[in-house]
Amino acid sequence: MAMLPVKNQLEVSQETTTSKNYLPALIALAVLYFMMGFITVLNDTLVPFFKEGFTLTYSQSSLVQFYFFLTYGLLSIPSGKIVEKIGYKNGMVAGFLIAGLGAFLFLPASWFHQYELFLAALFIVATGIVLLQVAANPYITVLGSPKTAASRLTLIQGVGSIGTTVAPLFGAQFILSRLSESNASSDALVKPYLMISLGLLLIGIIVFRLALPQISASEGNEEAEGTGQRSIFSFRHLNYGIIALFMYVGAEVAIGSFLTNYIADTLSIEEHAANLYLSFYWGGMLVGRFIGAYVLKLLQPSRVLVIVASLSVALILTSILSTGYLAVWAMVLVGLCNSIMFAVIFSLSVNGLGRFTTRASGLLSTAIVGGAFVTYAQGVLIDHFSWGVAFIIPLCCYFYLIFYGLNGYKPSNTFKSY
Secondary structure, eight states, rough: OOOOOOOOOOOOOOGGOOHHHHHHHHHHHHHHHHHHHHHHHHHHHHHHHHHHHHTTHHHHHHHHHHHHHHHHHHHHHHHHHHHHHHHHHHHHHHHHHHHHHHHHTTHHHHHHOOOHHHHHHHHHHHHHHHHHHHHHEEEEEHOOGGGGHHHHHHHHHHHHHHHHHHHHHHHHHHHHGGGGTTTTGGGGGGHHHHHHHHHHHHHHHHHHHHHOEEEEEEOOOOTTTTOOOOGGOOOOHHHHHHHHHHHHHHHHHHHEEEHHHHHHHHHHHOHHHHHHHHHHHHHHHOOOHHHHHHHHHHHHHHHHHHHHHHHHOOOOOHHHTOOOOHHHHHTHHHHHHHHTTTHHHHHHHTTOGGGGHHHHHHHHGGGGGHHHHHHHHHHHHHHOEEEEEEHHHHHHHHHHHHIIIIITTSSEEEEEEE
C-alpha cells in the first residue's frame, strides 16, 4: 500500500540542511519506508496462517487487518500532536521502538497460542507504524532542492514498494511453509517477528544517533484559493476525497488480504505456494509507480484515475466470471492499477485548500481505516456466500473511484468533461 504525503509548510535552518546531512536522512527514510511496507503487507500472510492455525472463519481472520488499520482512524491525529511536541526525528525513533515492542510481543502470544494476544500485539505494531508515517513524511520535501522533491518521493516510495514485494516471499518461506504445524502452536511466527523486532529496535537506535535536519512545521497562513470557506468540511472535493481514500485503501487491502486463499481455492494449491502470487500483486505497485510518474506528466490525474479504476473493475469482473489462471492473473493485475491511485486521490483532495491543507492531510490519513472495515465486510460475505459475491465490495469501491475521477474531485457540483 502507498504512504500518505503530508503537505506542510516547513522551515529548515541553513545550518542543519547542508548537503552532508542529506544522505543519512535519505537512507533513514528509505529504510523506514521499506519496513513500513514490509510489515504492513506481511499481514496478508498472517490472515491465512491464523485462519488455519486457529480454525477461524474468513471474517475472524480478517480481524488482523481490522485492528491494524483501525489505528489509522484512532491515532493519526493524536500522533500528529505528539510529533508536534517531540519533533519529527524523535517521532520516528518512538515509532520504531513502539513497533519493535509490538513485534516482540509475538513471543509471549505464541506461548499461550491465543489469537486475541496476537491481535493486541499487532495493534501495538500498527501504533508504531502510524507514528512513523506521521513523523517521517515531511522530511522528503525538504531534503534537497524543491525541484527534485517529486523524484525523491518516487524513490522513497519505490523502496517501500520493494518491502511490500519482498514480504509475501518472506512470509511464504518462513511462516506459511510451516502452516501444518500451526494447529498445535504458533512457533512459526516467533523467529520471524523476533527478527523484525530486533531490526526495528536497532534502526530506532541508529536513527536516534543520526544528525538529521531539524524541521519545524507550521500551517500556512494563506486563505484557501478562490474561496471564502471557513470550515474544512465546506470543500466538496475534500469530502468526497476522504470517502475515495477510504474506498481505495479498503479495496487494496481487502484484495491483498484474501488473495492467498482465493488463489489456493481457485488453483487447488497449498497456501504457501499461492502466497507467492502476492509478490506480483504488490510488485505491480512498484512497476506501476514508475510508469505512472511518466503518464501523469502527459494526462490529467483525474483522467488517469478514471482509467485505472475502470481497468480494476474490468479485471475483477473477469476474475470472478472466469476460472483457473485467467481468474488468478486478472485479480493479481489489479495491483498494477492500484499503484497511482493513492497519490492522485490525495493530490486532488487537497487541491486549492490553502491554509486548510495540513488539517485535510490529517483527515485523509484517518481514511486509511478503510483497510479495516472493507476487509472485514468482505470476510463476512466470503463466510456466508462465495468469492464472487464477496468481491462485489471492492468492485463497488472502484466504481466510486470512477465517480470521483469524473466529478467528485471538482470543487463545484458541475459535471464537466474530466
